[in-house]
Amino acid sequence: MNDFDLPPIGLGTSANDDFEECAETVRTALELGYRHVDTAQMYDNEAAVGEGIRRAGVDRDEVVVATKVHPDNLAYDDATRTARESLERLDLDAVDLLYVHWPISAYDPEETLRAMDDLRAEGLCDQVGLSNFTPALLDEARDLLDAPVVAHQVECHPLFPQAELRAYAVEHGHTLVGYSPLGRGEALDDPLLAEIAEKHDTSTAAVCLAWAFAQDALVPIPKATGDHVRANFAAQELELDDEDLARIADYDVRERVIDPDAAAWNR
Template sequence: MEPETADTVAPESCPTTDGMPMLGLGTWQNEDPEQCAESVRTALETGYRHIDTAQIYENEAAVGEGIAAADVDRDDIFLATKIWISNLESEDVLETARESLDRLGVEYVDLLYVHWPARTYDPEDTLEAFSELYDEGLIKNVGVSNFEPEQLEEAIETCDVPILANQVELHPMLPQEELQETCEQHDVELVAYSPLARGQVFDQPVMQEIAAKHDASEAQVSLAWLREKGITAIPKATSEAHIRDNWASLALELDEEDVDAIDSIEERSRKVDPDFAPWN
């Protein structure tokens, strides 16, 4: 699956929402340390300023190496990681968050997520620890991930610190309309993981038609569709070609007809569906 090149040149910078760049590099399953560090460095030197990782990815050290190797100032990078579901009791949050910072080689992260509302997650206990990390300056923002509307609203009511973002699977086959509405009502940013549906967007006739119309790739179309909706995307990419192809999506402007056509896709597909997910 070779990436195509958009007809236009991508801008040098990326639009932001609440200080968070709307296109980031996801690192899930980027487990080879050398490859992970190189993809992070390549992305940053391409223009990306948003890097996303997690404790469970077991690549925080490699992500940190990539950040250190890139010719980009740390303060210009929006760095996010996530606390795993076995570490969500307050003392574990405080301890393992510091361990994550050590592995990343940084003094703070820009966004720390509750990875899932599962296992050891307790809204009051967990989010109190997140607020403590915020007050200490170890994290700049609090986020949640894989929260359904009811869990999100509970977190907003419980946490002493504003919830910046909810990171969920979101793509043309899983548009999450109800969650979009809830996030908009509460001024919470949506961050889309698996925004290409693990490659499924390449096989969608609607995406193929719009890609051909704009001389773009289906990946670029999906990322541009998300941006049109005000949603941040963090596609995983390891090769320089895919990193640059995704970055070029910033130059692609979809018209209303394109957006409506994508919105009309009826197929539904969820790629990440563990037993402990709140919708199960």
């Protein structure tokens, strides 16, 4: 098991590309108690995320900042160059966690992963993560990397629980970071989740997040703005019982909502 621990919930920032809204969302989240902020070159909001971190005034050492290298930038020279550009936009000397965003497009296992190792060796990132990998690609990456894989980020929610990848994370000692933990909103109208929410006098969003908190080695990073930032953080107070978790585990509705044709699992 690696010694890199992620907070139990992070703030996702995908699609939050309005500078002021994004910066204020990050500030609000950090002031509420979030200590993990996730961005990416693809999101076009790294500068706003950096501004939000500065506005919050939280000690930098207390915040896990993660970003991801764009699939088109995964050739060695592009990865090393654009990682530095990400740091410039964030106005940080280093990020805590740098991901390969998708193993597609310019991804070349040997060259891309060598770039990640070199960036870590230079102190530009503390840790290396992967995103949207299959078990076979994870095996390959772990063999090629000198750095430990501390996190693997994928879509994960009660309607797409990623049992195989959660088990893989536990076996190999990394965290599965779950993006779209509300299923891009698809889970919010699900009848089973709504029934469990009614039982606990709460929202289906809170049920989705409480399910994630109950899993081993899983950290959700819901994207949110406005009041949802506070509500998602408060979901840590909800504890699902064994019956709730068993019903979700046995549920026959399974739906992946992020499914590009080029994704590794479609090849």
